[in-house]
Amino acid sequence: MESARTLDPTLxxxxxxxxxxxxxxxxxxxxxxxxxxQHDMALALMLKxxxxxxxxxxxxxxxx
Numbered sequence: 001m002e003s004a005r006t007l008d009p010t011l012x013x014x015x016x017x018x019x020x021x022x023x024x025x026x027x028x029x030x031x032x033x034x035x036x037x038q039h040d041m042a043l044a045l046m047l048k049x050x051x052x053x054x055x056x057x058x059x060x061x062x063x064x
Contacts, residue, residue, distance in 0.1 A: 015021055027035060 011021060030038075
């Protein structure tokens with residue numbers, strides 16, 4: 001018998017579009033606090049990259 005996941009056309013379309021449904025399930029199985037912690041870590045890294053990009057860009061010669 002097929003699982004409900006394979007019978008749901010929306011989930012099947014998402015899978016075919018490249019969404020990793022197993023990764024989503026794995027993350028949703030985590031406690032909310034852990035998901036927030038991981039989100040905060042990813043946000044901090046992204047902000048660090050943004051600051052580095054801005055710093056790099058200020059050193060580039062300006063074009064006229």
